[in-house]
Amino acid sequence: MLTVAALYHFTRFEDPAPLKGPLARIACANGVRGTLLLAPEGINGTIAGTRDGIDAVLAHIRALPGCEGLDWKESPAEVMPFGKMKVRLKREIVTMGQPDVDPRAAVGHYVEPADWNALISAPDVAVIDTRNDYEIGIGTFAGAVDPGTRSFRDFPAWWQANRDRFAGKRVAMFCTGGIRCEKSTNYLLSQGVEDVFHLKGGILKYLEEVPQQDSLWQGDCFVFDGRVSLTHGLQPGRHGLCHACRRPLAPEDRERPEYEEGVSCHRCLSEYDDADRARFRERQRQVARGELFARPANES
The missing domain is CATH 3.40.250.10 (Rhodanese-like domain)
Structure with a gap:
């Protein structure tokens, strides 16, 4: 059983760029995968790994400037819900596009x-x-x-x-x-x-x-990893993911004629053309051969 940790913390990083490499290295060295976002306003992301691996990454994050009070939420996963580890630099750790918004000043x-x-x-x-x-x-x-x-x-x-x-x-x-x-x-x-x-x-x-x-x-509650959804007690939900449009699909959605695994669903059939679907089919063939990891909801 693996541990999935969802975390965020608002703090001021004057220059988040130097934090990226060491954070990626500690995660990869401990077999942890997922996505972490760094921005001047703080850190956000979801990671998965063994208990020891998650603890190592969380300890590293808590040692970052202003992150001593980091809080996170954990849930279990039977299989690894991420294909790789990514640490990205962003303008915002959650994009609202309102430069005057600052949760460090006041929240509800x-x-x-x-x-x-x-x-x-x-x-x-x-x-x-x-x-x-x-x-x-x-x-x-x-x-x-x-x-x-x-x-x-x-x-x-x-x-x-x-x-x-x-x-x-x-x-x-x-x-x-x-x-x-x-x-x-x-x-x-x-x-x-x-x-x-x-x-x-x-x-x-x-x-x-x-x-x-x-x-x-x-x-169910949509989550941004390969589990797609969770329900009460943080148990796995009933949804899968359309790997074309990244929308969640109930079991009955996957029985519809518009659904083709990795290629289309009833919501996105009209959003892509034949050239797009040809690319998606080739990607799905690579996934089936084990050459690619089927992308979780927050991976591009």
């Missing part, structure tokens, strides 16, 4: 998973799912607002177009592991929204700690 009120049900059941609370449309499509909290965004960068424009809907409401927000809510709650505070809350540890922590019989979660 953290709500523990045990207290989340009571908050979102209150009549004066509006619940907003800050994730992307394909993630929300396989699971969300009962009654949550779906912004219909294709990327997190679209969220500020959606808020500006819809903010009047939430006048006089307390706003509760959630995402997979918490990082998007760090930025979205800071953004709403800057827009004059006073009562902003977010689920501490995100959906993953809720699914880990709240018993299924008490849960208000409906469906």
